[in-house]
Amino acid sequence: xxxxxxxxxxxxxxxxxxxxGILHALLKSGVINPYYRGVILLIGINAIVTIGLNLAxxxxxxxxxxHAGFMAVGAYTSALFTLNSGLPGLIGLIPGLILGGLxxxxxxxxxxxxxxxxxxxxxxxxxLAFGEIISVLLRSFAxxxxxxxxxxxxxxxxxxxxxxxxxxxxxxxxxxxRSRHGRAILAIRExxxxxxxxxxxxxxxxxxxxxxSAAIAGIGGGLYxxxxxxxxxxKFNYNYxxxxxxxxxxxxxxxxxxxxxxxxxxxxxxxLLRRFADYRMLVYSVLLIILMIFKPEGLLGQKEFSQRFAxxxxxxxxxxxxxxxxxYDRHELSVARExxxxxxxxxxxTEQGPGDLGVGGRRRRPEENIxxxxxAVAESEGRTLTRQGLDAGSYETAERKGRR
Amino acid sequence: MALLEVKNLSIxxxxxxAVQDVNFEVDNDEIVGLIGPNGAGKTTVxxxxxxxxxxxxxxxxxRGKSIxxxxxxxxxxxxxxRTFQNIRLFRSLSVLDNxxxxxxNQGNYSLTAALLRLPSYWxxxxxxxxxxxxLLEIFQLADVAQVQARHLPYGQQRRLEICRAxxxxxxxxxxxxPAAGMNPxxxxxxxxxxxxxRDRFELAIMLIEHDMNLVMGICERLIVLDHGEVIARGLPxxxxxxxxxxxxxxxxxxxxxxxxxxxx
Numbered sequence: 107x108x109x110x111x112x113x114x115x116x117x118x119x120x121x122x123x124x125x126x127g128i129l130h131a132l133l134k135s136g137v138i139n140p141y142y143r144g145v146i147l148l149i150g151i152n153a154i155v156t157i158g159l160n161l162a163x164x165x166x167x168x169x170x171x172x173h174a175g176f177m178a179v180g181a182y183t184s185a186l187f188t189l190n191s192g193l194p195g196l197i198g199l200i201p202g203l204i205l206g207g208l209x210x211x212x213x214x215x216x217x218x219x220x221x222x223x224x225x226x227x228x229x230x231x232x233x234l235a236f237g238e239i240i241s242v243l244l245r246s247f248a249x250x251x252x253x254x255x256x257x258x259x260x261x262x263x264x265x266x267x268x269x270x271x272x273x274x275x276x277x278x279x280x281x282x283x284r285s286r287h288g289r290a291i292l293a294i295r296e297x298x299x300x301x302x303x304x305x306x307x308x309x310x311x312x313x314x315x316x317x318x319s320a321a322i323a324g325i326g327g328g329l330y331x332x333x334x335x336x337x338x339x340x341k342f343n344y345n346y347x348x349x350x351x352x353x354x355x356x357x358x359x360x361x362x363x364x365x366x367x368x369x370x371x372x373x374x375x376x377x378l379l380r381r382f383a384d385y386r387m388l389v390y391s392v393l394l395i396i397l398m399i400f401k402p403e404g405l406l407g408q409k410e411f412s413q414r415f416a417x418x419x420x421x422x423x424x425x426x427x428x429x430x431x432x433x434y435d436r437h438e439l440s441v442a443r444e445x446x447x448x449x450x451x452x453x454x455x456t457e458q459g460p461g462d463l464g465v466g467g468r469r470r471r472p473e474e475n476i477x478x479x480x481x482a483v484a485e486s487e488g489r490t491l492t493r494q495g496l497d498a499g500s501y502e503t504a505e506r507k508g509r510r
Numbered sequence: 511m512a513l514l515e516v517k518n519l520s521i522x523x524x525x526x527x528a529v530q531d532v533n534f535e536v537d538n539d540e541i542v543g544l545i546g547p548n549g550a551g552k553t554t555v556x557x558x559x560x561x562x563x564x565x566x567x568x569x570x571x572x573r574g575k576s577i578x579x580x581x582x583x584x585x586x587x588x589x590x591x592r593t594f595q596n597i598r599l600f601r602s603l604s605v606l607d608n609x610x611x612x613x614x615n616q617g618n619y620s621l622t623a624a625l626l627r628l629p630s631y632w633x634x635x636x637x638x639x640x641x642x643x644x645l646l647e648i649f650q651l652a653d654v655a656q657v658q659a660r661h662l663p664y665g666q667q668r669r670l671e672i673c674r675a676x677x678x679x680x681x682x683x684x685x686x687x688p689a690a691g692m693n694p695x696x697x698x699x700x701x702x703x704x705x706x707x708r709d710r711f712e713l714a715i716m717l718i719e720h721d722m723n724l725v726m727g728i729c730e731r732l733i734v735l736d737h738g739e740v741i742a743r744g745l746p747x748x749x750x751x752x753x754x755x756x757x758x759x760x761x762x763x764x765x766x767x768x769x770x771x772x773x774x
Contacts (some may be wrong), residue, residue, distance in 0.1 A: 108632060231635030277624055285624030285631065286610075286617040286638075290605075293611045296600035303560065303594075305586035305678060314621070408602060 114413055122273050126266075133265055140410035142331075143265070145377055149214025150268035151329045153369035154275050156353040157362055162280055163351070164359030164408075166286075166315040166489035167295030168222070172233030173323045173350050175240040178342035179213050180206030180324025182250055185259045188332065199262045203271075203328040210324025211317045222312040225298065229316075237347050244339035255338035256331075263333040271329065274320055276362055282318070283362075291315045295360075356397065358404030367403070511574055512716050513538050514559075514590075514682055520567035521558060529738045531568070536682060541708055541715045543729030543746075547759055550735040552718045553595065556684055560585045560592050571680070586615045589681035593671045595690060595718075601660035605651055608659050609642040612677025642677065648710070649673045655676055661757045665696055669703070676711055683707070685717040689724050697721055701728045726750065734758070 129146070132138045138146070155177060162170045184202035191198050211237075221232040230368075244250045251257070281287045290311045293301040298308050331337055349372075357368030375393070379386040409415065512535035519532040529551045536542050544552050557563045559570060561582045570577050572588055580588070600608050619630040646652040649669045654662060659670060668688065675683055688704070689697045701724055708715050717726050725732065726746045734742040734749060736758040742749055749755055 108636070193725065201667070281625045281627060282621075285621075286614060286619070286634075287621050287624055288606060289611050290614055292603060292607075293600050293614075297598045300594065300598035300600065302583045303592055304600075304611050304674065305583055306611070307581070307583045454666060 111204060122312060128267070128271055130265065134194045145373065147263060147265065147268050147333055149370050150265075150272050151326050151333060151374045152265075152350075152353065152373050153366045154268075154272050154329070155323050155326035155350055155363040156357065156369045157275050157279055158319045158326065159350050160354045160357070160360065160362065161282075161291075161322070162316050163354050164317035164361070164365075165283060165295060166291050166312060166319075168312065168316065169227055170233045170236075170316070170319070171230050171231035171344070171347050171351065172217075172237035172240075173320075174342040174344070174346035175233070175237035176210040176214060176320040176323035177327030177330065177346075178240050178244060178337075178339075179210045180327030181337055181342070182244065182256070182327075183209045183324070184328030185256050185331040185337055186249070188260055188262065189256070189258070195260075196263060196267070196380075199267075199328075199332060203325050206328040207321040207324040210327070211321035214317045214320030215313065218313050222316060223309050234344070234347075237342070241339045241342055244342070250339070251337075253339060255336060255341075257336050259331055259335050259337065261332060261335050263329050268329055268333075271325065272366075275325075276366075278318075279322075279362055281407045287311065287314065292360075316410075352394065356394065356404055358406040358408060360408040361404070361406040361410055364404055364406030364409075367406065371405075511588065512536060513540075513573060514716075515570070515574075516555075516559075516568070516569045518568035519555070519558060519565055519570060521554065521563055521565045527738055529558065529565075532738070532740055534733050534734070534740065536714050536716055538681075538714055539708065539712060541704065541717070541728055541730050543732045543736065544716060544718045544723045545720070545725055545732060546735035547747075550758075551738040552735055553686060554738075556592060556686055556718065559590060559684060562599075586678045586680065589679075590684060591675040591676055591680040591682075591685035593686060593688065595668050595686045597671050599659040599667060599671060599674075602658055604656050605646065605659055605662070605670055606639075606642055606655040608674050609645055609677050610638050612674040613638045613641065615678050645673050645677060664691060664698075668692075668700070672703070672707065676707065679711075680713055682714045682716060685715060685719075686734045687718055687720065689719055689721045690722075694723070697724050700724065704728055718753070 129138075133146075134141055155173065159170060159173050162168055180203075183206035184199070187202035187205055188198045191202070193201070217232055217236050218229070221229040244255075245253050283292070290301065290306045291314070293304065293306055294308055294311055302308050327342075353368045353372050355363060356372060357364030357366070376386060376390060379389050383390060514536040516532060516534050517732070519529055520527065521529045531652055532555065534542075546552055553598060556630060558565050559577075561580045561584070561665075564578065564635060571677075572590065575588075577585070577588060585591070600611060604606055617634065619628070619634050622628070623630045630690055643652060643655070646655055649672070651662075651670060651673060654666065659667065662670060672683075672685070672688075685704070692700060704715060704717070707713075717725075717729070732742075732744065732746055732749045733740055734752075734755050739760055741754045743751045744752075
């Protein structure tokens, strides 16, 4: 196992524990009153669902407008389970949540089979329809309580449960995305034709991501049911799906930490604006429009608030010069150095190599970054080429050059 | 036995015969050029080879096994990888990730192993990383490994695309107009690189190209398509003087004159 990675995993685990400790202590000691406690729980639930949706929308690149439907499936399943199983407390809730997640995943598979085989925005339309169908079905079945919905669901959702499920969701999505499966998912977002040519079974990986995303929404729905205590079919409507879509876009498509940040912001914001009563949604919308004008990629874009990012931020805030080494992590750097050394030995790098990589105190500009084009080839041919090669100097973008 | 055998390959799109009874073979370690005027069906042949389209007639065999009916994503498993006329990279992913995705067809560890970070995950990821670095080093992209692919200059993007294709360890590399948008110097470099790739990775290369300097310079054999049919095949010198090829590219001089005479 990679020692550097292991250390960073441990550091993250420690961070999660510390945050939990602080929040838990504040809740226990009563510094955070029950109203804020409710808001914190809601942030947690929203963050879980948003991360799930981000997997389908931000990482896979498929627009999904029916996540409220998957939440509803999870919410009703787990609520019915706790109401009817007779198992007490968390012993009843946890299997209920798992069941809700599984059922949501199964529904997603059903919806996904026709939609995900096609290219284009079919999934958006089908999930949109699915969301409506679910709310109609919930209204017409007797066992879901019809239009009245379900009442008296035990309020079992507590802070530790939400917090650790959120952590688990983050870990699962992160582990997925930083693996060959996750790279396949990202590749499909970037260019599905090239992904297919690279041997990626596009339909299968679309399905994987979409089903996992729905399962997470189902679990989130289960937590919501046991947080709010009553379920009505009207709650899980189109607008509710859009709320989550807004959170994904606001936080940054493809950013896990962005999703958490936006779930936090967009849950607190309407609460803060409560005093403006009728103008609340207006202000909320205007704020969203302003963000989209000035930062269309969302709060974090595709970036993550990682240890490296935090280290850079601290360095910048404390005014210390940012070293180019900081843009690489240490492992990356050692590989780069080793590569350079080997390249020198084999004579690939004759003139200007990446020698100052991370050694000097200054970040290199791309213009300085001129590889000696074709030397490897020239070597093999036993002759030398001048530096007016493939890349000499021109940092024109491919589009501009291609158009000419 | 030839590496790739194409027999009577045909495809129709709603009555339009895009490719008709095309026959050719590609041997191991060969560089074969597929040329022809615009609309001759060259890219369609590539799409047929990579199972993007299923032919309406004929057969394609790789190492003696028919590839018909395979889904397109399996093409790289059986040993054929292509590049695209308009470069297709995973643009907002890093150069390193682009190459790592190229290894996808050799991936073994399961989703569970990935989620739980089991030893098989670490073993394989370490291997990908090492091999990706090696490839990047050969193509002199190692110092931009962490850069997003879209920020690379044009020449490096071309190299990265070939690099990614090679990660899949193909037996046959299909290059669709690799020199598109390049100036003569760059094209010259590319020719060297194509030869180098063939020798270093011991594979066969089939390429579509309009740049005659490149085609005549590196291809050991040429196949000329026009209106979906093979009109000539042979050594570059033979093709250069073949009257049917000249006609296909330039038209017949007499037609023009007689038309001109008619106009008067």
